[in-house]
Amino acid sequence: MNGLIRLELTRALRNRKFLFFSVLYPSLLFLLIAGSADSTSKVDGTGLTLPTYMMVSMASFGALTAVLMGNSERIAKERESGWVRQLRLTTLPGRGYVLAKTASAAVVSLPSIVIVFAVAAVVKDVRLDAWQWLALTGAIWAGSLVFAALGVALGYLASGDAVRPITMITYFGLSILGGLWMPTTSFPSWLQDIAKWVPTHAYAALGQAIEQSQAPHAKDLVVLVVSFALFTGGAAWLYRKDTLKA
Amino acid sequence: MTTTALNTTTPVVAFDQVSKSYGSVRAVDGLTLALHPGETVALLGPNGAGKSTTLDLLLGLKQPDSGTVGLFGTDPRSAIVAGRVGAMLQSGGLMDEVTVAELVRLACDLHPRPYKVADVLSRAGVTQIADRKVDKLSGGQAQRVRFALATAGDSDLIVLDEPTTGMDVTTRQAFWATMREQAAQGRTVLFATHYLEEADAIADRVLVLHRGRLLADGTAAEIKAKAGVRRISFDLADGTVDESVLRDLPFLTTLAVSGRTVRIQSSDADATVHALYGLGLYPLGLEVTGLGLEQAFVAITTAEEARTS
Numbered sequence: 001m002n003g004l005i006r007l008e009l010t011r012a013l014r015n016r017k018f019l020f021f022s023v024l025y026p027s028l029l030f031l032l033i034a035g036s037a038d039s040t041s042k043v044d045g046t047g048l049t050l051p052t053y054m055m056v057s058m059a060s061f062g063a064l065t066a067v068l069m070g071n072s073e074r075i076a077k078e079r080e081s082g083w084v085r086q087l088r089l090t091t092l093p094g095r096g097y098v099l100a101k102t103a104s105a106a107v108v109s110l111p112s113i114v115i116v117f118a119v120a121a122v123v124k125d126v127r128l129d130a131w132q133w134l135a136l137t138g139a140i141w142a143g144s145l146v147f148a149a150l151g152v153a154l155g156y157l158a159s160g161d162a163v164r165p166i167t168m169i170t171y172f173g174l175s176i177l178g179g180l181w182m183p184t185t186s187f188p189s190w191l192q193d194i195a196k197w198v199p200t201h202a203y204a205a206l207g208q209a210i211e212q213s214q215a216p217h218a219k220d221l222v223v224l225v226v227s228f229a230l231f232t233g234g235a236a237w238l239y240r241k242d243t244l245k246a
Numbered sequence: 247m248t249t250t251a252l253n254t255t256t257p258v259v260a261f262d263q264v265s266k267s268y269g270s271v272r273a274v275d276g277l278t279l280a281l282h283p284g285e286t287v288a289l290l291g292p293n294g295a296g297k298s299t300t301l302d303l304l305l306g307l308k309q310p311d312s313g314t315v316g317l318f319g320t321d322p323r324s325a326i327v328a329g330r331v332g333a334m335l336q337s338g339g340l341m342d343e344v345t346v347a348e349l350v351r352l353a354c355d356l357h358p359r360p361y362k363v364a365d366v367l368s369r370a371g372v373t374q375i376a377d378r379k380v381d382k383l384s385g386g387q388a389q390r391v392r393f394a395l396a397t398a399g400d401s402d403l404i405v406l407d408e409p410t411t412g413m414d415v416t417t418r419q420a421f422w423a424t425m426r427e428q429a430a431q432g433r434t435v436l437f438a439t440h441y442l443e444e445a446d447a448i449a450d451r452v453l454v455l456h457r458g459r460l461l462a463d464g465t466a467a468e469i470k471a472k473a474g475v476r477r478i479s480f481d482l483a484d485g486t487v488d489e490s491v492l493r494d495l496p497f498l499t500t501l502a503v504s505g506r507t508v509r510i511q512s513s514d515a516d517a518t519v520h521a522l523y524g525l526g527l528y529p530l531g532l533e534v535t536g537l538g539l540e541q542a543f544v545a546i547t548t549a550e551e552a553r554t555s
Contacts, residue, residue: 003355058551086395089305089326089333090356133255244309 009105026062056207062112063144075155149231156238265315275458288445329358338409357399370394385412476515482531
């Protein structure tokens with residue numbers, strides 16, 4: 001099991017394109033969006049400055065990229081190539097494969113979160129209390145598990161050529177509707193009503209609540225917990241179906 | 247080593263009335279067989295005979311519709327978790343973007359009784375390509391890496407599905423030499439092939455599978471005699487065709503006469519032809535052709551069916 005995590009990680013760290021998009025890209029996007037914003041204008045109804053607000057959005061976006069993009073496509077590919085079958089002939093427990101993938105994605109997502117924070121603090125002078133930095137890191141990191149489960153489910157849902165467009169649509173849909181690229185307060189009100197229920201919105205709201213020194217909203221927690229249950233359940237169901245078919 | 251390993255009465259592999267269908271196709275049909283410790287067994291059959299399905303059932307990758315599959319007196323998954331089985335599948339993919347050595351190290355990590363990575367690499371003949379990326383290998387090299395994964399630890403049973411596919415003659419020979427070493431260490435080896443010659447050269451027991459059923463089970467020599475049927479055809483001058491005389495030719499399995507043309511299948515063509523001349527006949531345009539393995543299977547099946555009906 002540890003051997004597989006190590007190898008998955010070695011492979012992920014070797015893949016420059018993946019590293020760029022999951023680790024550096026969110027920080028670059030942060031600079032692009034928040035770079036010219038002054039540090040006094042507030043995002044409507046949040047009491048947070050644009051850089052502070054976008055820092056959490058982009059850290060969440062980076063974690064989302066790391067856990068969703070790599071895994072869904074790889075799982076679909078490795079199911080097709082028969083690597084998943086080969087692993088079933090080893091002592092690795094059935095779930096070990098999925099867990100190793102999730103664990104290695106989690107290792108990559110951590111630096112992507114931390115780098116966004118560092119860039120925000122250094123370039124845009126975002127200042128928070130020590131507990132807030134720690135809580136933010138923990139919340140965003142832990143919350144990314146919801147989307148790791150989604151990535152696994154997608155990997156087992158579609159195969160080969162179909163998985164990439166499905167992943168892309170899901171990824172951009174979640175990013176935009178969840179308000180990771182721009183505050184949802186700039187959306188028309190009907191879209192805001194939809195966005196409220198998108199799990200990535202709840203995910204970013206978790207971090208923003210920490211920045212506001214508030215307790216997280218119960219509704220956001222419920223959305224995340226229900227999403228996690230749905231994605232994990234879906235992944236488990238698809239996984240079992242795939243295992244019987246193989 | 248557990249006590250079951252020393253208990254020779256427990257078969258390594260036990261199939262009891264196992265069936266598996268895909269839609270209306272019966273891939274495996276009431277298969278019953280037992281493999282014993284130390285045997286080297288070839289699972290021989292044409293494409294579509296049910297070899298791969300049989301191995302999938304054996305390894306627990308597929309569940310039988312009916313019947314039971316046992317490995318070392320337990321279920322396939324438990325035997326695999328105990329590290330008693332090393333397997334190489336035709337459909338077994340490899341992990342991309344890692345090196346051969348890294349992949350073999352993983353296989354060693356996952357085995358409860360692993361060998362040293364360097365030893366596994368050298369035994370499988372992949373030391374030279376240890377640093378190469380897995381997705382940059384030729385077909386034959388990939389097969390050897392699969393073999394390395396299957397032999398990463400001290401397993402009691404090695405299962406190989408058409409292992410020499412994609413290998414050239416030299417690597418094929420080297421491969422079987424390695425395989426014999428494995429068998430010499432007391433392992434049970436089961437391999438699927440559609441080459442009778444491979445089965446003949448390596449196996450001490452051959453199982454012939456046809457349409458999901460076990461057609462024959464014996465030594466390679468026995469199977470070869472059965473599958474060694476040849477077809478003889480010739481013309482005879484008008485008026486010299488006497489079926490009753492031809493019917494008494496030695497080793498004859500089938501006889502068909504149409505006009506002047508005689509078609510015979512014989513299990514020993516040399517002797518049959520010799521006897522033909524001995525009868526004083528003068529066959530014209532004599533042709534002796536071997537039956538392909540597939541046709542030989544059909545010949546055996548037809549013979550079996552004729553016997554049972």
